[in-house]
Amino acid sequence: MKHIAEPTVRRLTGYLRFLEAFDADGHETISSGELARAGGTTSAQVRKDLSFFGSFGKRGLGYGVKDLIASLREILGLDTRWPVVIVGAGKIGAALAQYRGFGTHGFDVVGIYDTDPARVGTHLSGVTVRADHDLEGDIAALAPRIAVLCVPGEAAQAALDRVVAAGIRAVLNFAPTSLVAPEGVTVRAVNMATELEVLAYALTNEARD
Amino acid sequence: MKHIAEPTVRRLTGYLRFLEAFDADGHETISSGELARAGGTTSAQVRKDLSFFGSFGKRGLGYGVKDLIASLREILGLDTRWPVVIVGAGKIGAALAQYRGFGTHGFDVVGIYDTDPARVGTHLSGVTVRADHDLEGDIAALAPRIAVLCVPGEAAQAALDRVVAAGIRAVLNFAPTSLVAPEGVTVRAVNMATELEVLAYALTNEARD
DNA sequence: AGTACCTTGTGAAGGATTTCACAAGTAGCC
DNA sequence: GGCTACTTGTGAAATCCTTCACAAGGTACT
Known part of the structure; x- marks a missing residue:
């Protein structure tokens, strides 16, 4: 193709x-x-x-x-279900884990990971937060195809490197940082700050009439 | 230009x-x-x-x-601060209202609105949720330049029409619906479902080696 | 002052994507 | 069956965006 x-x-x-x-x-x-x-x-x-x-x-x-x-x-490849891991159980990660639209669109959250011991073991609509050192083993066992990064900007590149090393080839990045990934790995970013700035630009420069 | x-x-x-x-x-x-x-x-x-x-x-x-x-x-027009209203105080709207990066990037949340009486009056880091019928009056009074839509998909087009009628010219849409806006209004969408589907496509069709 | 070495700014070329425009296919009706 | 009205699928043209390649300008060092 x-x-x-x-x-x-x-x-x-x-x-x-x-x-x-x-x-x-x-x-x-x-x-x-x-x-x-x-x-x-x-x-x-x-x-x-x-x-x-x-x-x-x-x-x-x-x-x-x-x-x-x-x-x-x-x-689009949506005739099959896609297992997904979420890295980071902070505000965004937790909100995503509980977001029902995930499942209705064909994506299954099979794991969520955090470094904070206070979060490990808590339950988020059916999925239990696991320690971040379980990440590699779980990726090997559960074979998720997509990782969603919900970690702070400073930790995002390291998180990407880990999931890529573990075999993930598609990543959705919620951290406001641009990441570098090896050939063959697709990274997409969801970034509210960028979108707001594009709007600010439009309001500033593209005023019509 | x-x-x-x-x-x-x-x-x-x-x-x-x-x-x-x-x-x-x-x-x-x-x-x-x-x-x-x-x-x-x-x-x-x-x-x-x-x-x-x-x-x-x-x-x-x-x-x-x-x-x-x-x-x-x-x-980019970021040498000034931008007042913003959030429409919808559900999970996403509430999370955004509390998101501190908003302020550090030059955007000020000046109002958040919801139709649910149970939410009206609650406080989200300094901003009080107001009833949705206050929206037009507040837009006239506070002159926000940007509206962030965090309402369900079914309600998104109506919400867009309302803020546009009230004078807003830039909208950030978190609802998973594509909206039609009149000439001169910039709409940007943040849509996790789309991004995940693009990843699914990449995994399905762009497999290398 | 001269030489070696960098890096920017930018026309021109190349490539990619969108728009145009129309032939070809389909249904419905008389 | 023939005519009208509608819509797809698609080469070709036009537009938009990226990459190339190099002159011009700057620093550092001898």
């Missing part, structure tokens, strides 16, 4: 989310134009995005909602 | 964050190459990014760390 641009993948996830709601509303088919309006893009973009993976619609009719949902799930 | 690409702005925030740490370590100057390594890009990219806004370095020497921090703060 040719390499697909990240913005494309990101849009596909948006289409999927909208389609699920659209399906729940009882709609049978949808056109690229409707999908575009919901996803904040254009109909040509929608069709191009999908065309990288095949041909899913019927000319004159549009796309079958349920079919397209199934196709997108398969494309 | 010519329009600046969003990836550029995003990288600038990363440079700023790294420079602050680099400054705290006592460094006086930095080269585009060092900045590039920290930001996961190339030296040419760093120089090009900065060149859109002027010329900040000394040939042969690099950039003065403190000078560049000041320049970036000004470029």
Whole structure:
């Protein structure tokens, strides 16, 4: 498969989310134009995005909602469940562990780790916080594919190095630090400070009229 | 000013964050190459990014760390403080209201709103949760420039419409829904589900070797 | 003052992504 | 069956973004 641009993948996830709601509303088919309006893009973009993976619609009719949902799930790799470990049981880590949307989207929290002895042993909706030195052994045993880093910025690079050494190849980083990862490891960052700063820039510089 | 690409702005925030740490370590100057390594890009990219806004370095020497921090703060609009309202005092909204990094990055939470009477009146590190019908009046009185939406997906579009009608032009959306906003309003989304799905895609399709 | 060595700033080239525009396919109706 | 109306899928064009490559400017040292 040719390499697909990240913005494309990101849009596909948006289409999927909208389609699920659209399906729940009882709609049978949808056109690229409707999908575009919901996803904040254009109909040509929608069709191009999908065309990288095949041909899913019927000319004159549009796309079958349920079919397209199934196709997108398969494309995105969501036709299977993904075990996830959370590193760091502070405010963010604890909130994530209890977030139910995790499970409903196909991701299972199989472990959460912290260095603070006061947190180890506490329960967060079904998962028990374990000591951080259990991390490597648990990764070997439970084979999670994704690690979510919820540690302070100073500790983030070290945490990344540990999970990568233990075999993890995909990381979601909540620490406000940019991390360097070896080839073959995908790291994505969720960073409120960055988003707020982009907004501040927009307000400062892109004032219209 | 010519329009600046969003990836550029995003990288600038990363440079700023790294420079602050680099400054705290006592460094006086930095080269585009060092900045590039920290930001996961190339030296040419760093120089090009900065060149859109002027010329900040000394040939042969690099950039003065403190000078560049000041320049970036000004470029990004962070040389002033930004009042922010949070809509929704559930788990995420409450966590954000208590998040201290908000303030240290130049953003002040001036109000937090919820529809649930059980939450109204509770205190979250210095800010009292107010009833959602106070939102419009408070926006008029306190003139926040940014709204952070922490409401459930179903309520997000309505919340956006309300803050936009009240005069807000920049919105950070934590709800897992893509929102449509009128021209001139910048909306950014923070969405863990999307990021996890991008990781699932990467693991599924971009396996190397 | 001259030489060696660095690093910036930037046009130009290259590559990637988005938009355009239209042929081709499908349904519905008379 | 023929006509109309609609929508997809996709090369080609246009736009946007990144990388290249090098002149120009600066320091340090002899």
